[in-house]
Amino acid sequence: MGLVCLPNFARRHARLSLLGPVVFVVLGELGAFVSATVVGYALAALYNANFLRMSTWVPALWGAIQTLILISASFSKMRTMLG
Numbered sequence: 001m002g003l004v005c006l007p008n009f010a011r012r013h014a015r016l017s018l019l020g021p022v023v024f025v026v027l028g029e030l031g032a033f034v035s036a037t038v039v040g041y042a043l044a045a046l047y048n049a050n051f052l053r054m055s056t057w058v059p060a061l062w063g064a065i066q067t068l069i070l071i072s073a074s075f076s077k078m079r080t081m082l083g
Contacts, residue, residue, distance in 0.1 A: 032070075036063060 039062055047054045 035066065039063075039066060 040059060043054065043058065043062060047058075
C-alpha cells in the first residue's frame with residue numbers, strides 16, 4: 001500500500017521528497033569527515049612515535065580502504081532494509 005502512494009507523494013511534495021537524499025548525503029559526509037579525522041590522527045601519531053616519515057600515499061590509500069569497507073558494509077544494510 002505504501003509503494004502505491006509513493007508516486008503521488010513525490011508529485012505533491014517535490015521539495016519534501018528531496019529531503020531524504022539530501023539528509024543521507026549530509027550525514028554520510030559528516031561521518032566520513034569524523035572517521036577520516038580519527039584515522040588521520042591515529043596514523044600521524046603512529047608514524048611520529050616510530051620517527052618515520054609518512055608518504056602522501058599513505059592517507060590516500062587508507063581513505064580508499066575505508067571507503068571500500070563502508071561501501072561493502074552499506075550493501076548488507078540496504079539488503080536487510082529492502083528485504
